[in-house]
Amino acid sequence: MYSGTIRRRIAAAFAAATAAFAWSGPASAELPHLEMPANLTAVIDFRIVLTNGERSWADGGFGKSRFGGGGDDVDAHAVPATAEIVWHGPLAWNFGGTIAIAAQDDQDQPVDLIEGFVTWRPLPNGETRFSARAGMFWPPVSLEHEGQEWRVADMITPSAINSWIGEEVKVAGVEGSVSHPLAGGRVTGTLGLFGFNDTSGTLLAFRGWALHDQKTGAFSRQALPPLNAFMATVQPQWTTPTLEVDHRIGFYGRVAWQMAAPVMLEVVYYNNRGDPEAFTPMNQWGWDTRFWNVGARIDLGPHTRILAQALTGTTEMGYVENGGIWVDTRYRSAYLRLTQEVGRVALSGRADLFDTRQRGSALTAEDDEEGWALTGALDWRLSGQADLILEYMHLDSQRAARARIGLDADQAQNVVQAAMRLRL
Amino acid sequence: MRRLILTLAFCAAAPAAATDLVVQVQGPGGAPVANAVVTLYPGGRPATLAGERMSFQIAQRDLQFQPFVIAVPVGADVSFPNFDNVRHHVYSFSPVRRFELRLFAREQSRSVHFDRVGIVPIGCNIHDGMIAYVDVVDTGFAAVTDRAGRAAFTGVAAGGLTARVWHPWLRAPGNQTEMRWTLPGSGRIAQTVSVALRPPPRTPTY
Numbered sequence: 001m002y003s004g005t006i007r008r009r010i011a012a013a014f015a016a017a018t019a020a021f022a023w024s025g026p027a028s029a030e031l032p033h034l035e036m037p038a039n040l041t042a043v044i045d046f047r048i049v050l051t052n053g054e055r056s057w058a059d060g061g062f063g064k065s066r067f068g069g070g071g072d073d074v075d076a077h078a079v080p081a082t083a084e085i086v087w088h089g090p091l092a093w094n095f096g097g098t099i100a101i102a103a104q105d106d107q108d109q110p111v112d113l114i115e116g117f118v119t120w121r122p123l124p125n126g127e128t129r130f131s132a133r134a135g136m137f138w139p140p141v142s143l144e145h146e147g148q149e150w151r152v153a154d155m156i157t158p159s160a161i162n163s164w165i166g167e168e169v170k171v172a173g174v175e176g177s178v179s180h181p182l183a184g185g186r187v188t189g190t191l192g193l194f195g196f197n198d199t200s201g202t203l204l205a206f207r208g209w210a211l212h213d214q215k216t217g218a219f220s221r222q223a224l225p226p227l228n229a230f231m232a233t234v235q236p237q238w239t240t241p242t243l244e245v246d247h248r249i250g251f252y253g254r255v256a257w258q259m260a261a262p263v264m265l266e267v268v269y270y271n272n273r274g275d276p277e278a279f280t281p282m283n284q285w286g287w288d289t290r291f292w293n294v295g296a297r298i299d300l301g302p303h304t305r306i307l308a309q310a311l312t313g314t315t316e317m318g319y320v321e322n323g324g325i326w327v328d329t330r331y332r333s334a335y336l337r338l339t340q341e342v343g344r345v346a347l348s349g350r351a352d353l354f355d356t357r358q359r360g361s362a363l364t365a366e367d368d369e370e371g372w373a374l375t376g377a378l379d380w381r382l383s384g385q386a387d388l389i390l391e392y393m394h395l396d397s398q399r400a401a402r403a404r405i406g407l408d409a410d411q412a413q414n415v416v417q418a419a420m421r422l423r424l
Numbered sequence: 425m426r427r428l429i430l431t432l433a434f435c436a437a438a439p440a441a442a443t444d445l446v447v448q449v450q451g452p453g454g455a456p457v458a459n460a461v462v463t464l465y466p467g468g469r470p471a472t473l474a475g476e477r478m479s480f481q482i483a484q485r486d487l488q489f490q491p492f493v494i495a496v497p498v499g500a501d502v503s504f505p506n507f508d509n510v511r512h513h514v515y516s517f518s519p520v521r522r523f524e525l526r527l528f529a530r531e532q533s534r535s536v537h538f539d540r541v542g543i544v545p546i547g548c549n550i551h552d553g554m555i556a557y558v559d560v561v562d563t564g565f566a567a568v569t570d571r572a573g574r575a576a577f578t579g580v581a582a583g584g585l586t587a588r589v590w591h592p593w594l595r596a597p598g599n600q601t602e603m604r605w606t607l608p609g610s611g612r613i614a615q616t617v618s619v620a621l622r623p624p625p626r627t628p629t630y
Contacts, residue, residue: 038509090550093513093526123524123549124517186625262623299623 039089047081053413058106060223066212088148112217155377159335160209172196184260198245201289201315205329208369209354246275246286262299289315303341310334324361346379371397387421441582441609456573459493464565465586471564489556495566505533513549582609595620
């Protein structure tokens with residue numbers, strides 16, 4: 001049953017959504033074009049969510065969605081999910097800059113820095129192109145995100161892989177790229193050197209995979225689910241994803257080949273070269289995290305595309321005791337997504353598989369997990385500035401550690417979301 | 425209007441026995457191919473270029489170059505006016521004509537002189553998605569196909585004719601295909617050219 005408060009919130013949500021629609025006036029009229037100052041983009045994402053199942057990870061539970069339910073009953077939320085402002089513009093003829101700040105419903109800080117970097121693009125002197133950037137940004141792993149505001153295209157919720165990239169794989173450093181034509185296409189090589197990503201892996205080890213569109217802020221903490229008795233003595237109930245702990249430089253490399261055929265293939269290797277024994281006075285640890293990612297984008301036609309990624313890696317933390325390091329987690333995930341555009345509507349379907357295996361002496365098989373998700377979305381492009389996205393996601397996963405809060409190891413969850421996304 | 429200038433302005437004076445020719449460029453299934461450059465060489469030789477000076481333009485509007493493809497006679501000047509509120513850094517690294525223009529917002533315009541024959545791809549260093557092509561030609565008969573895939577010529581000399589079709593994504597060596605036709609001495613005839621196009625390159629997201 002919905003509570004009176006929730007009902008009022010939903011009523012308010014629909015009123016706001018209707019007001020947004022009302023801009024359009026008669027059906028034939030175009031939505032008015034709202035002008036932002038040059039180089040500024042504002043993204044407002046208003047959400048209505050219906051969900052069942054367990055408490056969300058964002059509220060300190062084991063739930064894999066951004067929004068949790070209250071057990072078996074359907075729970076409803078009307079949420080101003082995200083308000084983000086992005087500045088992107090030239091600083092000089094060969095230099096550009098990007099700064100993004102956001103307020104997100106479940107973000108630790110009211111407003112936080114999402115990305116901030118300077119890009120250098122010298123004028124090409126031939127077929128070879130160079131570029132570089134410095135600052136805080138996401139390594140180029142996700143095939144689902146696009147644009148200066150790094151938003152998920154065509155859907156609300158990114159895959160398990162790119163949800164994790166969004167929450168725990170953001171670096172501060174420098175990155176250089178070189179691209180050159182190859183066999184009618186173009187091959188691009190990228191190398192990044194970075195710091196401030198030493199806690200990467202904490203969420204994957206303690207919580208496991210999740211599917212959500214929250215993006216970690218530079219100064220925000222992320223909640224962790226209840227830890228086992230030993231880990232609770234060495235790790236607080238939260239993690240700070242953007243943090244330098246061990247003063248070691250990490251690196252990543254990427255090779256992407258856009259073929260003459262409409263196929264793009266990429267391989268990424270990431271290694272933060274963390275010192276698993278380093279920790280801060282707040283017990284944030286230097287996780288030694290490394291992974292391989294392979295991805296493909298295949299355009300079957302101008303309106304049909306397939307995206308696929310697979311990622312496998314390990315993360316280690318703590319001291320060697322009782323024959324092994326405290327935490328040694330192997331994690332794997334893959335997804336396959338199909339998007340078909342029909343007029344102003346994009347229909348997408350995605351299947352995710354994921355698992356983690358604990359091989360450490362302190363974090364054990366109790367925290368193993370495996371699971372899958374099916375997601376379907378309809379993105380209706382109302383105008384160049386407004387999208388109405390409807391999405392249904394079914395999550396199914398198994399993790400014995402849920403017993404710590406009295407839950408069965410097996411949990412299933414259904415999440416229905418309607419997002420009004422305005423991009424001004 | 426600009427299309428008209430492109431199509432007709434640098435045609436030579438019609439010879440005594442001449443034909444009006446419409447070239448229809450189409451892709452698989454008969455779909456019209458716009459933005460293809462059709463050049464004609466009567467008797468296999470370039471037609472004389474008109475002596476008068478003509479003006480050509482590639483505008484920057486809504487973060488796009490307009491037009492996408494332009495054909496100009498060798499020796500032409502092309503202006504690059506910026507109608508956007510943002511600045512553009514227009515360049516080409518083509519060996520045919522290497523240049524760089526820094527265009528501040530709104531109404532600023534600069535010109536580039538094209539004195540060699542060939543294809544000049546043009547980009548904007550700030551906006552990856554902006555691409556245009558200048559085809560610098562040595563014949564008086566040159567036209568860019570319209571949305572219907574048509575290029576029309578008047579007063580083409582009768583007899584043997586070499587025709588070339590170039591498109592940035594045409595699936596052929598040099599993105600160009602060449603035909604030989606024989607034209608009658610009068611009237612209006614149509615020729616259809618079937619081509620295959622590669623998919624347009626995707627703009628990198630980072």
